[in-house]
Amino acid sequence: MALEAAREERTTAEIAREYGVHANQVSAWKRQLLDGAVAVFESPADSRLDGEAVIKDLHAKIGELTVERDFLSRALKR
Numbered sequence: 001m002a003l004e005a006a007r008e009e010r011t012t013a014e015i016a017r018e019y020g021v022h023a024n025q026v027s028a029w030k031r032q033l034l035d036g037a038v039a040v041f042e043s044p045a046d047s048r049l050d051g052e053a054v055i056k057d058l059h060a061k062i063g064e065l066t067v068e069r070d071f072l073s074r075a076l077k078r
Helices: 002-007 012-019 023-042 044-077
Strands: none
Touching (some): 002 012, 012 023
16 A cells, blocks of 8 residues: 555545555555655665674784784794
């Protein structure tokens, strides 16, 4: 119903009458659908989580390279 309302090929009242629900409910579902659709394309939480994972991996790599550099530096001094 929400998708049908979003298409706007028929009025909300017509859709509500066909399915036997109140027009306000159809409007609410349409609004929820459209608000949720925006989240599919914006998804800042997922981007932030992915970014945090990348940062964590990079910090681990920095630590690994630092240990390697220090080890090699000590080995060359001998």
